[in-house]
Amino acid sequence: MKQYETVIGLEVHCELATKTKIFCSCTTAFGGEPNTHCCPVCTGMPGTLPVLNKQVVEYAMAVGLATDGTITQSCKFDRKNYFYPDLPKAYQVSQLYLPICQNGSIEIETSSGKKVIGIHEIHMEEDAGKLIHDPWEDCTLVDYNRCGVPLIEIVSEPDMRSAEEVIAYLEKLKIILQYLGVSDCKMQEGSLRADINLSVREVGAKEFGTRTEMKNMNSFKAIKRAIEGERKRQIELLEEGKPVLQETRRWDDNKDTSFAMRSKEDAQDYRYFPEPDLVPIEISDEWLNAVKAGEPELRDAKRVRYLSEFGLPEYDADILTASKKLADIFEAVVDLDKNPKEVSNWLMVETMRLLKEREMEPEEIFFEPKNLAELIGLIEEGTINRTIARDVFEAVFTGNVNPSVYVEEMGLKMVCDEDAMRITIAEIVTANPQSVEDYRSGKQKAMGFLVGQTMRAMKGKADPQIVNRILKELLG
Amino acid sequence: MDITKLTALSLGQKIKEKEVTVKEAVKAQLKKIKENDDTYHAYITLMEETALKRAEEVQSLIDRGELKDSPLAGVPVAVKDNICTKGSKTTCASKMLENFKPPYNAEVIDRLEAAGAVIIGKLNMDEFAMGSTNETSYFGAVKNPWNVNHVPGGSSGGAAAAVAAAEAFCALGSDTGGSIRQPSAFCGVTGLKPTYGTISRYGLIAYGSSLDQIGPIARNVSDCAALLEVLAGYDAKDSTSVKREDYKFTEALVNDIKGIRIGIPKAYIGKGIDQEVKDGILKAAQVLKEQGAIVETFDLPMVDYAIPAYYVIASAEASSNLSRYDGIKYGYRTKNFENLSEVYKKTRSEGFGAEVKRRMMIGAFVLSSGYYDAYYNKALKVKALIKKSFDEVFKTYDLILGPTAPTTALELGKNLSDPLKMYLGDIYTVAVNLAGLPAISIPCGKDSKGLPIGMQLIGNLFEEKKILRAAYTYEQNVPGIGYPWEGGNQ
Numbered sequence: 005m006k007q008y009e010t011v012i013g014l015e016v017h018c019e020l021a022t023k024t025k026i027f028c029s030c031t032t033a034f035g036g037e038p039n040t041h042c043c044p045v046c047t048g049m050p051g052t053l054p055v056l057n058k059q060v061v062e063y064a065m066a067v068g069l070a071t072d073g074t075i076t077q078s079c080k081f082d083r084k085n086y087f088y089p090d091l092p093k094a095y096q097v098s099q100l101y102l103p104i105c106q107n108g109s110i111e112i113e114t115s116s117g118k119k120v121i122g123i124h125e126i127h128m129e130e131d132a133g134k135l136i137h138d139p140w141e142d143c144t145l146v147d148y149n150r151c152g153v154p155l156i157e158i159v160s161e162p163d164m165r166s167a168e169e170v171i172a173y174l175e176k177l178k179i180i181l182q183y184l185g186v187s188d189c190k191m192q193e194g195s196l197r198a199d200i201n202l203s204v205r206e207v208g209a210k211e212f213g214t215r216t217e218m219k220n221m222n223s224f225k226a227i228k229r230a231i232e233g234e235r236k237r238q239i240e241l242l243e244e245g246k247p248v249l250q251e252t253r254r255w256d257d258n259k260d261t262s263f264a265m266r267s268k269e270d271a272q273d274y275r276y277f278p279e280p281d282l283v284p285i286e287i288s289d290e291w292l293n294a295v296k297a298g299e300p301e302l303r304d305a306k307r308v309r310y311l312s313e314f315g316l317p318e319y320d321a322d323i324l325t326a327s328k329k330l331a332d333i334f335e336a337v338v339d340l341d342k343n344p345k346e347v348s349n350w351l352m353v354e355t356m357r358l359l360k361e362r363e364m365e366p367e368e369i370f371f372e373p374k375n376l377a378e379l380i381g382l383i384e385e386g387t388i389n390r391t392i393a394r395d396v397f398e399a400v401f402t403g404n405v406n407p408s409v410y411v412e413e414m415g416l417k418m419v420c421d422e423d424a425m426r427i428t429i430a431e432i433v434t435a436n437p438q439s440v441e442d443y444r445s446g447k448q449k450a451m452g453f454l455v456g457q458t459m460r461a462m463k464g465k466a467d468p469q470i471v472n473r474i475l476k477e478l479l480g
Numbered sequence: 481m482d483i484t485k486l487t488a489l490s491l492g493q494k495i496k497e498k499e500v501t502v503k504e505a506v507k508a509q510l511k512k513i514k515e516n517d518d519t520y521h522a523y524i525t526l527m528e529e530t531a532l533k534r535a536e537e538v539q540s541l542i543d544r545g546e547l548k549d550s551p552l553a554g555v556p557v558a559v560k561d562n563i564c565t566k567g568s569k570t571t572c573a574s575k576m577l578e579n580f581k582p583p584y585n586a587e588v589i590d591r592l593e594a595a596g597a598v599i600i601g602k603l604n605m606d607e608f609a610m611g612s613t614n615e616t617s618y619f620g621a622v623k624n625p626w627n628v629n630h631v632p633g634g635s636s637g638g639a640a641a642a643v644a645a646a647e648a649f650c651a652l653g654s655d656t657g658g659s660i661r662q663p664s665a666f667c668g669v670t671g672l673k674p675t676y677g678t679i680s681r682y683g684l685i686a687y688g689s690s691l692d693q694i695g696p697i698a699r700n701v702s703d704c705a706a707l708l709e710v711l712a713g714y715d716a717k718d719s720t721s722v723k724r725e726d727y728k729f730t731e732a733l734v735n736d737i738k739g740i741r742i743g744i745p746k747a748y749i750g751k752g753i754d755q756e757v758k759d760g761i762l763k764a765a766q767v768l769k770e771q772g773a774i775v776e777t778f779d780l781p782m783v784d785y786a787i788p789a790y791y792v793i794a795s796a797e798a799s800s801n802l803s804r805y806d807g808i809k810y811g812y813r814t815k816n817f818e819n820l821s822e823v824y825k826k827t828r829s830e831g832f833g834a835e836v837k838r839r840m841m842i843g844a845f846v847l848s849s850g851y852y853d854a855y856y857n858k859a860l861k862v863k864a865l866i867k868k869s870f871d872e873v874f875k876t877y878d879l880i881l882g883p884t885a886p887t888t889a890l891e892l893g894k895n896l897s898d899p900l901k902m903y904l905g906d907i908y909t910v911a912v913n914l915a916g917l918p919a920i921s922i923p924c925g926k927d928s929k930g931l932p933i934g935m936q937l938i939g940n941l942f943e944e945k946k947i948l949r950a951a952y953t954y955e956q957n958v959p960g961i962g963y964p965w966e967g968g969n970q
Contacts, residue, residue: 049584050580050582051586053719054719085800093804146809275848276847
């Protein structure tokens with residue numbers, strides 16, 4: 005069999021986290037009763053006019069700068085015309101001729117090393133509404149809440165060659181967007197979604213093969229499977245001597261296969277032309293420099309700082325900075341005078357364990373950093389031991405409880421009364437003559453057993469070191 | 481005294497002096513409309529109830545000593561039916577929006593109300609402002625008050641006819657390619673299209689967004705200037721709105737044009753113009769000369785390309801602007817459909833008239849893949865060149881004088897069969913829109929059939945005051961053409 009190479013380019017749609025929509029003052033908040041986050045402007049009522057939200061331009065500029073792109077200082081909007089019920093004006097205001105940013109790039113790292121992925125352009129546009137089918141009434145309803153929510157579309161060059169590279173690109177992009185604070189990147193809410201353009205060609209071939217497009221992918225897992233599935237499908241066609249058709253396909257992740265939606269012949273003519281209701285955007289050098297100056301610390305810089313400023317191991321710095329949310333919590337807790345490595349351990353071990361167990365993303369963490377700081381304080385003071393602390397942390401993670409109050413209410417404080425401990429330990433010694441004998445005959449393991457029995461009897465609320473000392477005294 | 485025959489400013493004065501109450505004015509106006517509008521058909525919707533209620537509110541404001549600096553306080557004003565009025569039907573003279581009541585006001589409506597004007601009704605027009613004769617209205621054609629067998633012009637035909645027939649003291653029109661000026665010429669009234677961006681388009685239902693501009697239509701230059709002063713102003717809701725330094729248009733009402741340089745483009749009085757119209761313009765030029773203006777003819781290049789460029793650009797924008805009327809959200813929806821595609825096709829086939837469909841199809845064609853550069857892009861280049869050629873002209877002349885239309889009012893019922901001929905009637909007006917310039921049409925005599933002739937004065941960007949000054953001076957030094965009710969051929 006011939007060797008094939010996969011060629012992939014991505015169009016990533018990212019919803020911007022502005023408070024208001026791109027052309028009116030309606031909220032961009034997710035959810036809400038249908039058609040409550042809209043007004044005559046975003047529903048395209050006759051005679052209404054758009055007014056550009058400046059924040060959208062600044063966010064788009066920030067992304068362009070962070071991906072080493074050239075900002076188009078004189079750019080404009082165009083209309084993309086097509087009929088669909090979720091598009092109330094029957095055109096989407098977008099950018100075709102002069103997108104806000106061109107010629108950017110992102111460096112990714114995969115098992116085969118570092119690679120630069122080109123970004124052809126970034127353009128600004130408005131989101132459409134949502135159709136909801138009502139099976140009961142057998143009718144389709146339209147919700148315009150999402151209409152006019154600002155999006156940027158980040159169009160890569162066809163530079164990726166595998167699902168691994170695609171995922172690395174998307175992860176890197178997501179981290180950049182989150183660090184810039186321009187998007188919450190919640191894939192399950194559709195605030196980050198990708199169209200995958202994929203073709204295959206024989207290794208060494210100069211020309212690209214015919215590509216297909218899979219639209220609106222919103223999970224990394226599905227993207228990975230879709231790429232592998234579509235690669236296989238195209239190679240099979242070529243092996244059978246059949247052509248790959250240029251078409252839009254829909255990936256069905258449940259059926260693990262893609263379906264043709266529409267061919268190139270059915271492709272719509274969007275009749276793009278400059279949006280006459282908006283004036284061209286002129287980005288002055290001052291404005292551009294102000295946005296540059298306002299750029300927050302991005303991940304790579306933060307990683308370096310964690311090594312030098314906090315003396316964290318590289319491994320810790322990598323994991324903590326992989327999510328802006330984790331990094332934010334880390335810094336907030338350290339700011340409350342807690343030992344950086346101790347804080348890092350709580351985030352890397354317990355937090356990661358709970359995230360995995362509950363299939364959550366770091367962005368969904370909602371406990372306040374001060375509660376983790378307080379928990380660490382309780383350990384430092386000797387109020388609770390580490391075993392108990394893990395249970396308390398789970399309560400903090402789950403319900404953002406105040407650790408001191410929780411420890412008090414649940415009676416989790418360590419027992420400090422040595423006389424009472426001595427009585428309990430004496431009882432354990434009496435009840436386990438075999439272990440006592442084993443210990444005395446030199447079996448160190450027996451000591452561990454007796455400590456364990458004591459901790460159990462005291463419901464974990466003892467300092468294991470003190471238990472050890474008393475036991476040794478009693479066993480003489 | 482027949483109140484309705486007063487000018488808007490003199491009515492405003494009489495209201496201030498308590499000679500006339502606002503309610504009397506509104507009632508007189510309503511009565512006149514009810515008596516005559518079966519003949520002229522200038523109105524689509526009469527806002528009797530809201531107008532009477534509003535009359536009382538405005539009266540009490542005036543009685544409390546408010547609205548002192550508002551010369552049009554209490555004056556009934558009529559509005560073209562493509563300008564949104566909150567809670568009142570705004571139809572664009574289309575079946576598509578036959579029952580559409582916008583939940584918002586156009587910016588100009590808010591401005592009129594703040595100035596104490598009383599909105600009396602919504603005026604007939606060509607469907608979606610597409611037409612030059614008012615015959616494309618879904619609600620039926622408007623008749624010219626000077627001769628009911630003739631059209632009033634379009635697309636603001638209802639506005640010009642209402643003002644000429646004393647069915648309105650003054651009115652709001654809109655002008656995309658001549659839609660204020662040409663009907664003003666046909667009906668013997670005064671209409672001004674301001675510099676693009678001077679009056680907010682918020683709430684004006686779009687035809688060609690880059691060309692559309694609202695403007696006043698009135699019985700004389702002073703009323704026009706006073707109404708313009710109320711309407712003009714920067715509006716943050718319209719991104720194409722312009723912040724101007726000077727909005728005091730009435731200051732330009734001075735009877736003196738000594739030394740003003742006026743140029744007449746040779747092409748504007750050359751081939752294709754009706755001889756009587758040409759004579760009218762040359763006579764008017766003589767009057768201006770006698771008042772001290774320097775008047776000469778010159779060559780204006782590029783104007784031959786104005787009509788094709790205009791119809792390409794306006795139709796392209798219209799094809800996009802009117803796509804929202806799809807039967808999904810508001811407006812007309814077909815009764816019988818099987819699927820989404822049928823909702824669209826039938827709704828739009830049944831809801832739009834022939835002229836609107838023609839322009840949307842032209843527009844969709846010129847924007848389509850493979851034709852964009854040959855048509856739309858080329859039209860944009862022509863537009864830029866026309867602008868440039870006007871820039872050159874205004875280095876030499878203060879104003880351009882010419883006819884508003886090549887003929888006087890056309891006969892009813894003889895125009896729609898030959899759209900190309902109808903489009904050619906816009907020859908003197910469209911270049912002004914392409915260049916974004918201000919221009920006025922004022923009456924300058926009548927032809928042998930007794931129909932008014934309109935002359936057009938075009939100024940450079942933001943030079944409405946020069947236009948108003950020259951128009952006012954002309955008006956002060958001629959006897960005027962009178963009014964239809966004084967002897968119009970009915």
